[in-house]
Amino acid sequence: MTRRPGIPLPPPKERRRLREAGALTQAQVAAQVGVARETVRAWESGRTTPSGRKGEAYARLLESLTTPSAEPYEEPAAPRTAAGRTGRRRQPSAVATAEAPEPAEAPEPADALTPAQAFDALYAFCAPALVRQTYLLSGRRELARESVERAFQTAWQRWPEVAVDPDPASWVRATAYEYALSPWHRFRPRYRHPEPPPADAADRALLDVLLTLPPSYRRTLLLHDGVGLGLPETAAETEASTPATANRLLHAREAVAARLPGLADPAALHRRLAEVASAERLRAPRPPTVRLGSERRARFWTRAAIAFTVTIIGATALTVRTAPTRYEPPVPPGETVQGIPPRVAPGTLSDKELKLRKKLRSGTAHGPQRLLPESR
Template sequence: MTRSPATPLPPPKARRRLRETAALTQTQLAERVGVTPATVRAWESGRTTPRGRKREAYAKLLKTLAEEETVQAPEPEPKLEPEAKPQPQPQPEPEPEPKLEPEAKPQPQPQPEPEPESKLEPEAKPQPQPEPQPEAKPQPQPQPVAAPEPVALTPAQAFDALYAFSAPALVRQTFLLTGRREQARESVERAFQAAWEHWPEVARDRDPVGWVRATAYEYALSPWQRLRPRHRHPEPPPADPGDRTLLNTLLRLPPRHRRTLVLYDGVGLDLPETAAETEASTPATANRLLRAREAVAGRLPALADPQVLHRRLAELASNERLRAAEPPTVRRGGERRARLRTRAAIAFTVALIGTTALTVRTAPTHYEPPVSPGQAVRGVPQRVAPGALSDEELELRQKLRDQVQDGPQRLSPRLE
C-alpha cells in the first residue's frame, strides 16, 4: 500500500473498487474531494498520486468508504445461518461458527436468534415463490395515475370548442352595436374565419375570445357597411317598446362610445381591458364611457345606475333569438374564401407575367427618334404651274442655246 506521511492510500485498483462498491461515479467522488473527474480517473489508474490537502481529503473519503463496506459486510453473512439451521452438529459446519460468533455479538441473546431463523425460513424455500407476484401487482397501480393526462386536441377540434363556447354570446353583443341581426351574425362568422386563418397565433393568445371579439366589432362597425344594399333596408325592431327605445338610444351614440359602453357595461370588462381592446388610452376610454352613460341616462333616466344598465343590456341581447352557424360550416366557409383569394392571386400573377412577357417580346430593340411635327415656312413664293415665258426668259434661253456648251472655252476663263 502507498503510504503518505499523514494518511495511507490503498492501491489504485482498491480505490476504484471502493468507489464502485459505494455506488459513486467519478464525477460525484470528484465533487466530494474538490477536484475534476479527470483527476480522479488518473488517481484510480495509478498515473498520478494525490498530494497535499487533496491527498488527505481523498484518503479520508476512501477510509470512510472502506468502513461503510465493512459495516455492510455482515449483512450477507447472516444469510449463511440457514446452513447452520440443520443443527445436527455436522463436523464441517462448527468451524465457521466460532468465526461468526465474535463478529455477531448479539447471538448470545436468546431472542434475536429465532427472528432471523423465521425470516430466513421463507427465503430458504424457493418452491412457492409468491414474492415476485405481489411485487408485480403494485407496478400497474401507479399507471392509472398517469392515465388522466390531457388529451391533445386537433386544431379543428380546438376551433370548434372555442366557437361553440363564445359564438352565441358574441352574436348577441354585436347586435347591440349594429342593431341588425344578420349583420351581427355575419360579423362574428367573418371574425371566426379570420381566426381560423391565423389559428397558430390565436391558439397561443392569452385571450382568444377577446381576439375574435375585437375582430368582429371592427368588421361590424366598419363604415363600408353603409355601402351595402342590405344596409338600405332596415330590419324589424324589437317587439318590446322598452327594448326598442334602448336599442335606438344605443344606435344614436357614436360608434366609439357605443363600443366602449357595450364592452364595459355589457360584457363586463374593466377599464384597462376596455381601453386595450378599443386601442385608446385609459383616460380617453373613461371619458367615452361617461359621455355614453350621460347620453343613455338623459333619454332613459331609469338606466342611470350602472347595475341596472348592465342588466337591461343583457336582457335586450337575450330577448332576441340570434343563432350562430355550426362550427364546421364556418370553417369550410373560411377555407373556401381563402382558396378563392389564393386562386385570384395566382391568376393575377399569371396575367402580370404574361403581360410582361408580351411587352418584352414586342418592344423595339433600338431607339427610333420620333418624327418632329411639320411647321409652316413663310416667305417662300408659292409654286405655280409652268406658263408662257416672258421676254427676258426667252432672251436668256436663246442666249444659253447659242453659246457652246462644251469645249475649251468653257474650261479656260477669259475676259470679255
C-alpha cells in the same frame, strides 16, 4: 371591506401556478370565487389586485391549493341544468343570455385536441353570445351574424397565432367588433335600409339610444356594462388609455340616462342590455360551416393572387417581346413653307382640264409622232 390579513396572497405568477397545479381553469376559479373570468385573468397577470370579500374567497382558494391535504374551497353547488350539467354562477350580462345551452367553461389549450376540435370548442363557447353583442353594437341582425362568422373565419386562417394567444376569446371579439363597426357597410346595397326594430317599445328605445352614441362610446359601454369587463381590460381591448376609456364610459352613461332615466344605474343598464340581447332569436352557423367557409375564402384569394401574378408576368413578357430594340426618333410634324402652295389632293377635273386631256389624247393617236411647240 378589505382582505383579512391572516390569509397571505401569493404573487401573480404563483397564483397562476397554483391554479394550474390544482388542474383548475380560469372559468372554474371565477365560478368558485363569484367573479368574471376576465377578473381572474387580471389577478393572475398582476393588472389588478384582489380586495374585499371576493379577494378573501380567492385567497382561501389559493390557500387550499397550497395545502394538498386540505379540501379545496368551493361555494355551494349550483343547481343542475335541464341538460344534466352543473350550472356555474356567472355574472349576468349580454353574454350569459344564450338561446341554447352553452359550454360550462372556456376552452383551455390541450395537447389531445386537434386544431379543428380546439377551434370548435372556442366557437361553441363564444359565438352565441358574440352574435348578440354585435347586434347591440350594430343594430342589424344579419350584420351581427356576418361579423361573428367573418371573425371566426379570420381566426381559423390565423389559428396558429390565435391558439397561443393568452385570451383567444378577446381576440375574436375584437375582430368581430371591428368588422361590425366598419363604416364601409353603409355603401352596401343590403345595408342601406334599416332593419325592422325590436317588437318591444322599451327595447326599441334602448337600441335607438345605443345607435345614437359614437362607435367608440358604444363599444366601451357594451364591453364594460354589457360584457362585464373591468376598466383596464376595456381600455386594452379598445386600444385607448384608461382615462380616455373612463371618460367615454361616463359620457355614454350620461347620454343613456338623459334619454332613459330609469337606466341611470349601471346595474339596471347591465340587466336591460342582457334582456334586449336575449330577446332576438340570433343563431350562429355551425363550426364546420365556418371552417369550410374560411378555407374556401382562403382558396379563392390564393387563386386570385396567382391569377393576378400570372397576368402581370404575361403582360411583362408581351411588352418585352413587342418593344423596339433600337431608338426610333419620332416623325416631326409638318411645317408650312412660304411661297410653295400646298399639294392639292386629286379630285374631279374641270371642263377646261377635260377639254385639254381630250385634245392631247387625239393629237397623240392621229398626229405626228413628235409634238413641237408653236411660236406665237
